[in-house]
Amino acid sequence: MARDFDREWLIHSANLSVIGSAADNNTTEGSSMKRYCILALASGLSLTGGPALADDLAAPTAGQQASQPAGDSGRSTGLLANSSFEFATGADYSIGRYGATLDTSVWSIPLDAKAQLGRLRLQASLPYEFIKGPGQLVGGVVILNARNNTVTSRSGVGDLNLSAAYLAVREQGALPSIELAGGVKVPTAPTSIGTGKADYALSANLYKSIAPKLTLLGSIGYSWLGSPAAYTLKNGVTASGGFNFRPVSSQNYGVSVAYRDPVAIGLTGQAVVSPYATFRFARRLGLTLYGTAGLNSASPRVGGGVRLSLFR
Known part of the structure; x- marks a missing residue:
């Protein structure tokens, strides 16, 4: 993906949490307090989903709440019951050396869309990227091309990320x-920004309420990366975990930790920690x-972002 590897997951889990509030407006207060808004990692391509437009193929866009993720309040019986839609945009920024001696910074302005159709969630995200440094976006992470270690500035439309997720099991007891x-x-991005090849991912996402206002979430997945002519990329495991705290129906706070296997020979896996609020x-x-x-030298040093979401 053309984003830092856990950004989609984070935005997805965070913003989807906001969506849960919309559904709560149509329920009693008792039902509202039971709902937990978390849908993380829609795709292991970028340790996303979640968050997800959050990134989640989350994140980014992004959420949901009670013993079921949003869009499934327990009243629905058909695939299209309790449908909701979200459109979001904002800005993302990250900077790091990724094991090199020079920084690579990435600004991203995404256009995100999500449809929650009962248990089925569909998401799409298309960013406009601004990159400065020797790094290149590969599978949602930044790596260095050994053939080009010079600092350059380039911008353009990034890769289009599409994802689908289905709530297979509702929370019951343990x-x-x-x-x-x-x-x-x-691969809609030019090769100066992306690889020019398609990537694929599968994941399983788990959500478990442990208190009236607290939910644990985790994900495990695998991604297949298309290799450009300049270098060979490695497929690998993606994993994430975190929690979401919802003190009132209009607010969510949480922290996630995400990991992705090395995307190329000679590199280490990337790991980041990300706090969020909605x-x-x-x-x-x-x-x-x-x-x-x-959390290591192969990861972005710091980063952050903001999303403004419109629900209907």
Whole structure:
């Protein structure tokens, strides 16, 4: 994906949390307090979903709440019951050396769309990228091309990320909610920004409420990366975990930790920790804020972003 590897997941889990508030407006207060808004990692391509437009193929866009993820309040019986839609945009930023001696910075302005159709979630995200440095976007992470270690500035439309996820199991007793997801990166970016090849991913996402206002979430997935002519990329495992705290129906706070196997020979896996907060200002408007800190030298040093979401 043309984003830092856990950004989609984070935005997805955070923003989808906001969506849960919209559904709550149509339920009793008792039902509202039971709903937990979390749908993470829609695609392991970028350790996304979640968040997800959040990134989640989350994140980014992005959420949901109670013993079921949003869009499934327990009243629905058909595939299209309790449908909702979200459109979001904002800005993402990250900077890091990724094991090199020079920084690579990435600004991204995404256009995100999500449809929640009962248990089925469909997402699409298309960013406009601004990159400065020797790094290149590969599978949602930044790596260095050994043939080009010079600092350059380039910009353009990024890769189109598409994902689908289905809530296969609702939470019952000790059993968590289980969501099965898949995604594809369509290579719409020029090769100066992306690889020019398609990527694919599958993941399983789990959500478990442990208190009236607290939910644990996790994901495990695998991604297949298309290799350009200049270098060979490696397929690998993606994983994430975190929690979401919802003190009131209009606010969510959480932290996620995400990991991705090395995308090329000689590199180490990337790992980041990301706190986030979401706020619902009106029935149709939501705001997500997040930060990112790398846990090793192969990860972005720092980063952050904002999303403004419109619901209908």
